[in-house]
Amino acid sequence: MIDAFRKGDFWAGLALAALGAYIVKESLGWVYLGEDGPGAGFFPRWYGITMVFFSLLMVAGAVLKRDPASARSTLNWSELRRALGCWLALVICVALLKVLGFFIAFSLLGWFMIAIMFRQPQRIALSVSIGGALGFYLLFSWGLDLSLPSGMLF
Amino acid sequence: MDVINGLMQGFAVAMTPTALAMCFIGVLLGTVVGVLPGLGPPATIAMLLPLTFKMEPTGAMIMLAGIYYGAKYGGSTTSILLNVPGESASVVTCLDGYQMARNGRAGPALGISAIASFIAGTFGVVALMLVAPPLAKLSLAFSSPEYFALMVLGLAMVVLLAGESLTKAILAMLVGLWIASMGTDLFSATSRFTFGMTNLLGGIDFVVVAIGIFAVGEVMANMESSEPAEMLPLPKGLRNLMPTWQDMKDCRFAFVNGSVLGFLIGVLPGAGSTIASFLSYGVEKAVSKHPEKFGTGVIEGVAAPEGANNAETGGALVPLLTLGIPGSGTTAILLAALVLWGFKPGPLFIEESPAMFWGLVASMYIGNVMLLILNLPLVSVFAQLLKLPGYAMYPLILGVSMIGVYTASSSLFDLGLLTLFGLMGYAMRKLHFPTGPLVLGLVLGDGMEKALRQSLMMSQGDIAILWQRPIPAVLLAIAVLLLVVPLFKKFNAMRVQVIDQEA
Numbered sequence: 001m002i003d004a005f006r007k008g009d010f011w012a013g014l015a016l017a018a019l020g021a022y023i024v025k026e027s028l029g030w031v032y033l034g035e036d037g038p039g040a041g042f043f044p045r046w047y048g049i050t051m052v053f054f055s056l057l058m059v060a061g062a063v064l065k066r067d068p069a070s071a072r073s074t075l076n077w078s079e080l081r082r083a084l085g086c087w088l089a090l091v092i093c094v095a096l097l098k099v100l101g102f103f104i105a106f107s108l109l110g111w112f113m114i115a116i117m118f119r120q121p122q123r124i125a126l127s128v129s130i131g132g133a134l135g136f137y138l139l140f141s142w143g144l145d146l147s148l149p150s151g152m153l154f
Numbered sequence: 155m156d157v158i159n160g161l162m163q164g165f166a167v168a169m170t171p172t173a174l175a176m177c178f179i180g181v182l183l184g185t186v187v188g189v190l191p192g193l194g195p196p197a198t199i200a201m202l203l204p205l206t207f208k209m210e211p212t213g214a215m216i217m218l219a220g221i222y223y224g225a226k227y228g229g230s231t232t233s234i235l236l237n238v239p240g241e242s243a244s245v246v247t248c249l250d251g252y253q254m255a256r257n258g259r260a261g262p263a264l265g266i267s268a269i270a271s272f273i274a275g276t277f278g279v280v281a282l283m284l285v286a287p288p289l290a291k292l293s294l295a296f297s298s299p300e301y302f303a304l305m306v307l308g309l310a311m312v313v314l315l316a317g318e319s320l321t322k323a324i325l326a327m328l329v330g331l332w333i334a335s336m337g338t339d340l341f342s343a344t345s346r347f348t349f350g351m352t353n354l355l356g357g358i359d360f361v362v363v364a365i366g367i368f369a370v371g372e373v374m375a376n377m378e379s380s381e382p383a384e385m386l387p388l389p390k391g392l393r394n395l396m397p398t399w400q401d402m403k404d405c406r407f408a409f410v411n412g413s414v415l416g417f418l419i420g421v422l423p424g425a426g427s428t429i430a431s432f433l434s435y436g437v438e439k440a441v442s443k444h445p446e447k448f449g450t451g452v453i454e455g456v457a458a459p460e461g462a463n464n465a466e467t468g469g470a471l472v473p474l475l476t477l478g479i480p481g482s483g484t485t486a487i488l489l490a491a492l493v494l495w496g497f498k499p500g501p502l503f504i505e506e507s508p509a510m511f512w513g514l515v516a517s518m519y520i521g522n523v524m525l526l527i528l529n530l531p532l533v534s535v536f537a538q539l540l541k542l543p544g545y546a547m548y549p550l551i552l553g554v555s556m557i558g559v560y561t562a563s564s565s566l567f568d569l570g571l572l573t574l575f576g577l578m579g580y581a582m583r584k585l586h587f588p589t590g591p592l593v594l595g596l597v598l599g600d601g602m603e604k605a606l607r608q609s610l611m612m613s614q615g616d617i618a619i620l621w622q623r624p625i626p627a628v629l630l631a632i633a634v635l636l637l638v639v640p641l642f643k644k645f646n647a648m649r650v651q652v653i654d655q656e657a
Contacts, residue, residue, distance in 0.1 A: 008585045016325050023332060023347075030344050037611035040344035043603040044335055051328045058321050079378035086377040087577055090370065090552055094569045106556070110549035117377065118545035128546050136553055144205065146561050149569070 004063040013058035020051030085117060101151030107133045157283060160504075164512030168520055172213050177517045180217035181524050184224020188244075189232055189536045190547070195225040196484045196593075197372055200364035201554045203491050204562035211495040212510050216517040218491055222484055223275060223467040223518065226427065227525045230267040230460050231537055234260060243427035243463035246435045250448065250455030257451045262397040266453050267460040268529040269397070270409055272522055274461030277413035278420065278468025279518040285421070286504065286511075290476040293501040298612065299619050302605035303626035303633070305598045308479045310633035311422060312594050320640055322587045330595020331602075333358055341607060353567040360490045361562045363596055366572045367589050368483070369555045371579020373548045396530075397453065405457040411437050412461020419462070420469020426482045426590075427466040431459035468518070475499050475511060479598070483590045486597040 004010045023044050031039025093109040100108070110129025114120045140146045167173060187198045199218050206214035229244035234251035247267065254263040296304070313323040336347040337357025348354040397405075412434045419430035438458035439448045448455050473479045478500040480486040492499050497507055504511045529536075559572045582589055613619035621627040 012581075012585050012587075016329075019329075019332070026347060030339075030346070031342065033615055034342075036341075037615060038607045040339040040342045040346060042610075043606060044332070044346065047328050047331045051325065051332075054321050054324050054328070058325065061321070076378075083374040083378050083580060086548070087370075087374055087573065087580070090576065091573045094556070094566070094573055097566060097569065102556070102560075106549075106553050109552065113377075113549045114545045118543075120545055124545075129549065132546075132550050132553060136557060140205075140557055140561075144208070146205065146208075146557070147564060148557060149560050149566065 007062045009058055010062035013055045013062060016055035017052050017059065020048050020053075020055055023048030023051065082117060086113060089113060089117075097149045097151060099151045100153050102148040103133045103137060104153060105149075105151070106136065156287065160287075160508060160512040161283065161516060163508060164514070164516030167212060167509050167513030168216065168516035172210070173216055173513065173517060174520070176209075176213040176217040177220050177521050178524055180220020181224035181227075181521045181528065182220075183217075184221040184226075185228035185525065185528055185536055186539060187221065188225035188228020188230075189539050190542070194368065194372065195222050196364065196487055197368035197551075198225075199484060199487045199491075200361060201369055201551075201558040203364075203487065203494075204361055204558045206491070207494070207562070211497070212513045214495070215488075215491065215510060215514055216521075218488060219471075219514055219518065220521050222488065223464065223521065224525055226275075226460075226464045226467060227268065227271050227529050228536060229463075230271070230456070231264060231529075231533060232540065234263045234267065234456070235537060236540065243431050243466075244460075245428060246431045246459040247456055249435070250450070250452050253449065253451030254453065254456065259451065259453075262401055262453065263456050264533050265530065266397045266401060266405060266457050268526055268533070269402075270405065270412060270457040270461035271464040271529070272526040273409045274413040274416055275464035275467065275522045275525070276519065278417050278465035279515060279522065280468075281417045281465075282468040282471050282518075283515050286472050286476050289472060290501045290504050293477055296477075296501065296625070298605045298608035299623050299626040300629070302602060302609055303620065303629035304477060304479055305602045305605065307629045307633040307636075308473070308481065309591070309594060309598060309602075310636045312481070313591050314636050314640065319586065320637070322585075323591045324637075326582065326587045326589070327591035327595040330592040330597075331599040333363060333592075334596045334599025335603065353565070358571060359559075359562055359568060360487075360596060362559050362568050362571050363575050364483075364487055364490070364593060365555045365558055366575025367579035367582070367592065369551055370572060370576025371583060371589070373551050373555075374576060374580040375583050376544065377548060401453050404452075405454055407441065408434075408438050408454040408457035409461055411441075412458045413465045416462030416465030417469040420466035420481070421472050422469075422481065426470075427463035430462040430466040434458040434462035471514075475503055475514075476501065478503075478601070480594060483593045486593045490597055 027041040027045040027048055030041030030044075032041045032045065033039060089109055089112045093105045096105045096108070107129045110132050111125050114128055115122060115125035137148065141148050168177065183198065183202075184195065187195060199221055202218070202221070206218065209217075226243055230247045230251065233244040233247035234255050237248050237252040251263045251267065254260065309327055313320065313327055332347070334357075336354055338345055338355050345355060415434045415437060416427070416430045419433060420427070435448075435455060435458055438454050439445045442448065442452075442454065444452070470481050470485050473481055474485045474489055476499075478489065478498070480489045489499055492510075497503065497510060555572065556569060559568050560566075562568070579589065581587075582592070609619050610617065619626075620630060
């Protein structure tokens with residue numbers, strides 16, 4: 001049982017079972033079958049129930065399946081840190097768009113990824129990130145006449 | 155006769171300067187994304203889709219389709235030179251292609267790959283042109299129950315063939331259905347799963363989910379490691395790229411095998427080009443006079459899978475255009491593109507939009523010729539792309555993703571959703587959940603619910619309508635069999651394993 005706690009499938013199954021239960025709960029508040037036929041709750045109720053069933057099956061599989069190799073395998077924290085670091089940088093970039101606008105926010109994202117995550121020299125980081133942002137403006141905003149997010153500053 | 159007239163009309167559309175330019179841009183971009191590991195056609199098409207909203211739809215579709223089949227050509231370059239598949243369909247090419255390159259035959263491997271791709275790709279387009287119109291006429295008899303059953307069968311096949319775990323594939327598909335039902339229900343005006351947010355009343359834009367799952371998720375997965383693969387030297391000059399006459403003779407059956415098998419697998423929803431290439435490699439090995447040499451660098455081992463994954467493209471467009479049922483993540487995005495431009499892929503598509511259908515078919519003939527020219531003499535130029543460092547590529551992909559989402563809706567809220575779906579795409583990769591069923595569930599979810607509800611309205615709530623009519627009954631029976639048999643087999647295998655361990 002303790003081995004199951006180390007498996008991603010166990011936790012993913014639990015999360016999906018919770019999602020399925022939430023879908024079923026919400027669907028109970030909508031019309032299931034009305035005078036005109038099935039209502040808004042009909043389809044979600046069925047796929048919600050199916051989701052609960054299969055996610056519990058996955059949890060059961062993670063608990064019952066004896067898979068020593070899988071239980072021994074641990075997460076590579078360094079890889080995970082890099083991927084989540086990149087994601088967090090993107091989240092901050094999106095959050096800053098309203099204030100800084102696309103040009104500055106994207107340049108900062110590019111600089112962070114190149115200089116901090118890939119440990120490239122500042123010269124390369126600045127030229128690629130600012131050059132990339134400038135290229136996007138030239139291609140999309142100026143060339144294709146598409147609007148890019150603008151902020152209070154730019 | 156109709157086919158010839160249609161094709162003539164198609165060439166009139168595809169030979170205009172704009173259409174030719176769009177075709178060239180599409181196949182060029184396709185080759186580039188095929189060459190670059192870590193950037194696949196679904197991500198590229200999803201990112202570029204919003205940018206095509208202001209374009210003329212036929213030209214835009216020609217470009218997006220060009221990316222789709224162009225990537226199949228480019229994917230082999232990385233497989234042969236780096237032993238890293240540029241896209242999933244080129245995995246099998248690594249087996250013999252890389253070995254040929256190690257034996258100093260990288261040139262003929264790349265050459266035969268381009269030639270097989272051209273032959274099979276062209277065969278796929280011919281077959282598409284001949285099969286699609288009669289199939290569309292046949293499916294005119296389809297009503298809501300038939301469509302519902304067809305979508306269930308499509309999803310069942312995608313789920314069945316999506317990955318090693320059937321349960322995970324089903325769960326991914328169900329999450330896709332859930333995302334599809336977010337927003338206002340058009341039958342009853344009920345808000346569903348909006349979490350009280352007005353931004354979600356219109357539902358979640360397909361583009362946001364597709365770009366998040368494919369592009370952002372892929373960048374995050376690639377960011378885990380920064381170690382570049384080692385590339386084998388590429389021969390210079392066209393003469394060194396051309397296979398010998400003996401090579402061509404050895405590949406005669408591989409060309410036929412790849413073309414026919416690739417197309418047939420393509421027509422089946424869910425099977426996809428990876429399975430097509432694996433199967434044709436297996437058949438090639440099975441009929442070979444020297445099966446033991448496969449994996450050591452035999453040229454048929456490159457020609458068969460490369461041909462199959464290109465012929466599959468033509469096959470995959472058959473159900474997409476005539477039934478409105480996509481068979482993979484990439485074709486699901488193409489379906490979304492057609493719907494967003496106001497087209498209705500389905501039985502009446504060829505009749506209602508002949509310029510789009512025949513223009514696309516004709517452009518694929520032209521595109522295949524362009525790709526042959528691009529991939530034979532210019533392969534060394536594309537190979538240089540492999541030297542493009544990740545630190546320059548990944549921020550740019552994120553930039554294009556953000557622009558793609560913002561262009562579609564001008565909404566910063568959607569950009570926030572993009573980050574969430576990016577994280578979801580990464581988590582799915584880490585936990586080995588296939589992404590294809592999710593995207594297909596999302597694309598088909600709305601239509602599937604509509605078809606089911608319309609069917610039940612037709613029968614005044616009697617669900618038996620789904621098995622009282624012959625076509626839906628057969629389709630649903632096949633879908634149930636497809637899903638139930640492996641579950642029992644798996645349960646049995648698990649049971650046997652447990653018993654063995656107890657003993």
